[in-house]
Amino acid sequence: MKRNLVIIGGGPAGLAAAIGAYDEGERDILILEREPNLGGILNQCIHNGFGLHTFKEELTGPEYASRFIREVKARNIEYKLNTTVIKLSGEKRVTAVNETDGLMNIDARAVILACGCRERPRGAINIAGCRSAGIFSAGTAQKLVNMEGYMPGKEVVILGSGDIGLIMARRMTSEGAVVKAVVELMPYSSGLNRNIVQCLNDFNIPLKFSHTVVDIKGNGRVKSVVIAPVDEKLNPIMDKAEEISCDCLLLSVGLLPENELAKQAGIALSPVTGGAEVDENMMTLSDGVFECGNVLHVHDLVDFVSEESAHAGKCAARYIAGKIESGSERIKIGTFGGVRYCVPEYVYRGKASEGIGLKMRVNNVYRKVRIKVVADGVEIAGKNKQIVTPGEMETLSLTAEQADKLKNASDVSVGLEVK
Amino acid sequence: MREMICICCPMGCRMTVEKTADGYLVTGNTCPRGKAYAIDEMTAPKRMVTSSVPVDGGNFKMVSVKTAVSIPKELIFKALDSLKGVRMTAPVKEGDVVVKNTAGSGVDFIATRNVDKC
Ligand SMILES: Cc1cc2nc3c(=O)[nH]c(=O)nc-3n(C[C@H](O)[C@H](O)[C@H](O)COP(=O)(O)OP(=O)(O)OC[C@H]3O[C@@H](n4cnc5c(N)ncnc54)[C@H](O)[C@@H]3O)c2cc1C
Numbered sequence: 236m237k238r239n240l241v242i243i244g245g246g247p248a249g250l251a252a253a254i255g256a257y258d259e260g261e262r263d264i265l266i267l268e269r270e271p272n273l274g275g276i277l278n279q280c281i282h283n284g285f286g287l288h289t290f291k292e293e294l295t296g297p298e299y300a301s302r303f304i305r306e307v308k309a310r311n312i313e314y315k316l317n318t319t320v321i322k323l324s325g326e327k328r329v330t331a332v333n334e335t336d337g338l339m340n341i342d343a344r345a346v347i348l349a350c351g352c353r354e355r356p357r358g359a360i361n362i363a364g365c366r367s368a369g370i371f372s373a374g375t376a377q378k379l380v381n382m383e384g385y386m387p388g389k390e391v392v393i394l395g396s397g398d399i400g401l402i403m404a405r406r407m408t409s410e411g412a413v414v415k416a417v418v419e420l421m422p423y424s425s426g427l428n429r430n431i432v433q434c435l436n437d438f439n440i441p442l443k444f445s446h447t448v449v450d451i452k453g454n455g456r457v458k459s460v461v462i463a464p465v466d467e468k469l470n471p472i473m474d475k476a477e478e479i480s481c482d483c484l485l486l487s488v489g490l491l492p493e494n495e496l497a498k499q500a501g502i503a504l505s506p507v508t509g510g511a512e513v514d515e516n517m518m519t520l521s522d523g524v525f526e527c528g529n530v531l532h533v534h535d536l537v538d539f540v541s542e543e544s545a546h547a548g549k550c551a552a553r554y555i556a557g558k559i560e561s562g563s564e565r566i567k568i569g570t571f572g573g574v575r576y577c578v579p580e581y582v583y584r585g586k587a588s589e590g591i592g593l594k595m596r597v598n599n600v601y602r603k604v605r606i607k608v609v610a611d612g613v614e615i616a617g618k619n620k621q622i623v624t625p626g627e628m629e630t631l632s633l634t635a636e637q638a639d640k641l642k643n644a645s646d647v648s649v650g651l652e653v654k
Numbered sequence: 655m656r657e658m659i660c661i662c663c664p665m666g667c668r669m670t671v672e673k674t675a676d677g678y679l680v681t682g683n684t685c686p687r688g689k690a691y692a693i694d695e696m697t698a699p700k701r702m703v704t705s706s707v708p709v710d711g712g713n714f715k716m717v718s719v720k721t722a723v724s725i726p727k728e729l730i731f732k733a734l735d736s737l738k739g740v741r742m743t744a745p746v747k748e749g750d751v752v753v754k755n756t757a758g759s760g761v762d763f764i765a766t767r768n769v770d771k772c
């Protein structure tokens with residue numbers, strides 16, 4: 236089978252990319268989604284807090300998703316559910332399976348990877364103790380409570396203060412469980428402030444910074460966990476350890492982009508984001524393969540996912556129409572002063588006819604800073620911020636004129652100047 | 655003076671609120687919603703409550719719900735109690751009323767997704 240544009244993943248990223256491509260004139264689009272419904276992770280995010288930037292109102296996850304699903308349906312964009320992509324080759328051949336079509340090989344002119352991310356499992360963080368029942372990742376618990384109506388425990392300890400952990404602290408509390416503590420290794424939370432306010436403070440749930448779980452006790456079922464403060468080198472101080480009885484431990488220790496397909500296809504990944512390295516068109520270093528959303532880098536706000544993905548869709552349509560020249564010279568955007576990464580990682584040399592949006596994350600909490608883009612030693616764009624934190628993605632939009640300077644410099648970087 | 659974080663949108667602006675002779679002085683907000691929120695938090699804090707309830711005969715096992723608008727913070731648990739034992743039957747449409755006037759707040763719990771019959 237031959238298709239112009241194949242989009243892998245029907246979450247907010249895939250949906251926005253499809254709409255973006257359609258609105259740029261592309262009509263031959265196919266979305267492949269492994270779940271029985273479009274909407275991705277938003278189906279289980281039943282809390283409010285989505286879409287204020289896009290729709291100027293505060294929606295729940297399912298409501299936000301349904302707006303995009305309606306737009307996709309209104310355009311008659313084709314999608315296949317219960318369809319898993321099992322392989323992507325370097326030649327843009329997509330191999331997918333489902334019950335009705337069996338095994339499909341689709342040769343695409345452009346592919347957009349919009350596969351989202353997955354949770355870091357327990358194995359990735361190494362806690363000692365029993366392999367008891369009652370240990371869940373926070374996202375799994377979210378799916379159980381919100382989609383299956385099943386409560387994973389009554390007395391809960393949560394390790395990690397990422398957004399999913401915070402959201403689940405409130406959710407478990409509202410379903411009658413007691414959340415005894417949220418334990419965070421770092422001296423700050425990687426979650427959004429509003430979640431700390433609304434999910435923990437509102438319910439007097441203690442948040443223990445610079446603490447970790449050092450042992451899990453219980454045969455068969457979790458009976459307690461032992462937590463201890465950590466020193467500056469993050470080593471636990473064992474003589475200050477305390478035992479907390481609980482029947483459930485939730486892990487909210489981070490998300491990892493789901494890049495198995497990209498790896499197979501030999502696409503260069505960034506060691507920092509775990510996603511592909513892309514240029515300002517959201518194209519990976521593999522010609523005609525684009526990436527957007529959480530598979531590219533973990534976003535905390537779905538609004539930014541939609542915006543980034545609509546742009547990726549638009550660029551993919553332009554690529555198919557032969558309106559993007561590829562293969563010309565690229566410059567890498569460097570980082571300095573506390574910026575961990577910047578997406579896109581590359582820009583093409585040449586004339587900029589439109590602006591470029593930069594997204595970045597910092598490695599620590601900094602106050603009173605200027606985020607700036609420097610081209611050949613001169614600041615070409617920047618903005619002042621009262622505070623930046625690792626939990627909140629920062630963005631900087633360059634006008635066409637500023638983008639032009641970026642594309643024609645020999646050395647470009649983005650970073651923080653602490654005032 | 656109280657410090658607070660605006661939760662009206664994901665920006666999470668850090669604000670300070672000071673009581674003045676004729677009201678409150680809010681600083682640090684980026685937009686007027688922040689000011690309104692700060693004053694509300696001082697006088698009558700409100701929260702939107704979300705949950706989900708079982709649904710029979712649909713393509714989802716549970717239907718997600720929310721209070722149509724924010725309700726007084728002290729009513730959160732009473733509102734959640736009003737959902738206990740509630741079951742819906744498919745089809746359910748986004749916006750359908752699930753519980754009327756929850757906890758006497760004058761606000762309804764409404765469905766936040768479509769559940770099709772199957
Ligand atoms: C618990 C939680 C709470 C959040 N809270 C907020 C919030 O309050 N406000 C906010 O703005 N944002 C929030 N976010 C962030 C936002 O939901 C995500 O950034 C957004 O959903 C990412 O969209 P995505 O399309 O990249 O990924 P996903 O939503 O994960 O979608 C990816 C899709 O790809 C499919 N897929 C993956 N691999 C394959 C394959 N091989 N074949 C076929 N299909 C495949 C998956 O099934 C999935 O449907 C939250 C996220 C989580 C996890």
Ligand code: SF4
Pocket residue numbers: 660661662663664665666667683684685686687688689
């Ligand atoms: S003040 Fe405005 S911009 Fe800032 S968090 Fe509140 S609603 Fe958002």
